[in-house]
Amino acid sequence: MLASSSDISRLLDRVAGGDRQAFADLYEATAPKLYGIILRILRRRDETDEVVQDVYVKIWQRAGDFDPARASPITWMATIARNRALDEVRRARVATVSDDIALERAADPARSALGDLEAGEDRRRLEICLDALEGERGSLVRLAYLDGLSRQDLADRFGQPVGTIKTWLHRSLKQLRDCLTA
Amino acid sequence: MREREDIELTAAEYVLGTLTREERVAVEARRTREPALDAAIAVWERHLSPMLDDVAPVAPPPDLFPAIEAAIAGPAREGGGQDGARVGTRDGTVTDLARMRRRLGRWRAAAVGAAAIAACLAGVLVVREVILPPSRTFVAVFHDGDTQPRFLLSVDLESRELTIRPVTAEPVADKTYQLWIVGEGISPIPRSLGLLEDVSGTTRKRLDQVDPALLRNATFGISLEPPGGSPTGQPTGPALHGTLIPAED
Numbered sequence: 037m038l039a040s041s042s043d044i045s046r047l048l049d050r051v052a053g054g055d056r057q058a059f060a061d062l063y064e065a066t067a068p069k070l071y072g073i074i075l076r077i078l079r080r081r082d083e084t085d086e087v088v089q090d091v092y093v094k095i096w097q098r099a100g101d102f103d104p105a106r107a108s109p110i111t112w113m114a115t116i117a118r119n120r121a122l123d124e125v126r127r128a129r130v131a132t133v134s135d136d137i138a139l140e141r142a143a144d145p146a147r148s149a150l151g152d153l154e155a156g157e158d159r160r161r162l163e164i165c166l167d168a169l170e171g172e173r174g175s176l177v178r179l180a181y182l183d184g185l186s187r188q189d190l191a192d193r194f195g196q197p198v199g200t201i202k203t204w205l206h207r208s209l210k211q212l213r214d215c216l217t218a
Numbered sequence: 219m220r221e222r223e224d225i226e227l228t229a230a231e232y233v234l235g236t237l238t239r240e241e242r243v244a245v246e247a248r249r250t251r252e253p254a255l256d257a258a259i260a261v262w263e264r265h266l267s268p269m270l271d272d273v274a275p276v277a278p279p280p281d282l283f284p285a286i287e288a289a290i291a292g293p294a295r296e297g298g299g300q301d302g303a304r305v306g307t308r309d310g311t312v313t314d315l316a317r318m319r320r321r322l323g324r325w326r327a328a329a330v331g332a333a334a335i336a337a338c339l340a341g342v343l344v345v346r347e348v349i350l351p352p353s354r355t356f357v358a359v360f361h362d363g364d365t366q367p368r369f370l371l372s373v374d375l376e377s378r379e380l381t382i383r384p385v386t387a388e389p390v391a392d393k394t395y396q397l398w399i400v401g402e403g404i405s406p407i408p409r410s411l412g413l414l415e416d417v418s419g420t421t422r423k424r425l426d427q428v429d430p431a432l433l434r435n436a437t438f439g440i441s442l443e444p445p446g447g448s449p450t451g452q453p454t455g456p457a458l459h460g461t462l463i464p465a466e467d
Contacts, residue, residue, distance in 0.1 A: 056287070063283055068275035075276050085282055092286045106260050111267040118235065126239040159268035166269075180234045181269050187236050209230040216265050 044109040045102075052100035059096055066110070067092070070117040077121040077184030087124055091117045118184075125184050165215035173208045180205070222254075229258035233266055240400055240408075240459065244437050247461035358438050358460030368458055369414075369440055375430040380423040382414055382440075389417045396443045397423070398453055401436030404428055408439055413447050437461050 044065065050058035070091060075084040094116055102112050166174040172194065179185045179193070187205070191198045231237050232245045249256040354376050360369040368387040373380050382397065395417060398408035414421045425433060438460050441453035448454050 056290075059290075060283070060287075063286070067278050067283070069270075069273070071278045072273045072276040073270060076273055081279075085279060088278060088282060089286050089289060093289050096286075096290045107263060107267075110270075111263060114267060114270050115263050122235045123239070123242065126242065158264075159271055162265070162268045177234065178269065178272075180236045181266055182273060184235055186238070190236070205231065205234065205236055206227055209227065209234065212265065213226070213230070 041108050041110065045104055048095075048099045048102050048109050051096060052102070059092075062095070063092060066113055069110070070113060073114055073117050074121040076182060077118070077125055083124060087120050088117075091120050094120070122184055126186065161216060165212050168215060169208050169211055173204055176201075176204060177208055177212070225252075225255050225258050229255055230262050233259060233262035240437050240439075243459050243461055244401070244435070247437075247463070248435065356434065356462035356464055358462050360438075360440055360458040360460040369460075371438055371460060373433060373462060375433060378425045378428060378430060378433065380411070380425065382421045382423070384417050384419075387417055390442060392445060393442050393455070394445050394447065396441050396447050396453070397421075398439040398441065398457075399425075399428075399436050400439065401432060403432040404436055408453050410447065410451065411438075413443075414440065434462060 044062065047058045047062040047065070051062055067088065071084060071088050074087050074091070075081065078084050078087065091113075095113060098116075102109060106112075107115065166177060169177065176190060176194065180190060185193065187198050187201050190196075190201045190205075194201065196204075228245060232242065237245065245255070245259075249259060354374060356373045356375065358371040358373075359367045360371065361367040367385045369382055369384055371380060371382045380397075387395070395414040397411040397414055399405065399411050400408045411423055411425070428436075439453060439457045440460075441448070441457035442455035443453070444455075
């Protein structure tokens with residue numbers, strides 16, 4: 037099992053050179069996390085399989101673009117995964133939020149060793165800043181980011197017009213930024 | 219100041235994921251030529267990514283990795299687009315389709331699917347921004363998720379003439395293709411630019427009333443509609459989208 041972010045950076049470096057064994061190791065170390073991220077947004081295994089496949093093909097092709105000065109390797113990979121999942125969910129569906137995605141799920145105790153790589157100061161700080169948002173707006177932000185809910189989905193869930201949701205989002209994001217950079 | 223705030227919010231909402239598909243496409247095109255926006259996106263990625271710790275890992279099915287290995291096998295490492303995806307123009311308005319088709323042939327041969335095509339296009343965007351002089355001719359490539367490009371659109375900003383050429387698009391029985399535009403300062407919702415009556419040939423349109431600067435940043439859509447066009451005034455059928463990238467002079 038991989039232990040650190042720098043291990044993954046090194047693997048990415050080798051993948052950039054076309055090292056298939058490194059790619060297999062990278063997959064083993066990171067796929068459950070990326071699969072989890074994508075499944076949470078798409079909520080369908082068949083679609084998730086396809087998107088995860090695309091994401092790893094992209095990682096294989098673009099490993100050389102990874103810039104450690106810009107993001108941690110996991111953030112870089114997770115960003116590719118989220119973007120691809122969001123493209124998929126925005127393309128194919130019209131607001132299919134069902135009640136089974138509970139707000140409570142936002143606090144999921146299960147963490148991977150990999151997840152913990154990112155833990156620490158940044159995470160505590162973000163938690164504090166999210167919790168400092170008024171009312172349910174911390175949930176609003178989490179549902180958008182983690183579950184991929186659109187403005188319309190959020191409007192339905194919170195029983196508010198889309199315009200209100202947009203205002204809430206903008207205010208919340210500004211407050212978050214101020215809190216995080218304070 | 220106002221502009222900085224706009225960039226900041228656009229980046230934040232892009233990373234949060236609450237933009238619509240059209241808005242996302244527009245941001246992805248903009249970030250390749252707006253370093254401030256690109257940098258703001260990177261900052262927000264760092265801000266929000268610690269939330270991902272809350273996502274429980276899920277074991278992928280065991281047959282997934284073999285499928286991925288098969289997808290990357292062969293001569294398909296073609297992420298960079300360095301060898302010149304010259305989606306170019308020769309005489310300023312006519313897009314060089316022969317080159318595009320050759321490239322399509324290579325994409326097919328590579329057979330790595332949509333991800334590779336997307337990566338190639340992304341490569342084109344980046345490479346062009348760096349090495350090419352400013353151009354008044356721009357092209358947009360329309361491709362449908364997991365398939366090859368369907369249409370090419372080129373725009374001459376000076377004359378505001380659009381030229382739409384089919385690449386792999388075929389006529390569909392009892393349907394017609396309709397062209398749309400959406401963009402800041404033009405229209406917040408898709409506005410019809412008319413029908414593409416003859417899919418076997420070139421269609422030209424003129425946009426006299428649109429500011430070239432706005433046109434440059436517009437998103438174009440082509441949707442499949444009933445004969446005579448969308449009955450609602452908005453796209454009703456499956457749609458493809460494209461944003462403009464500079465073409466070769």
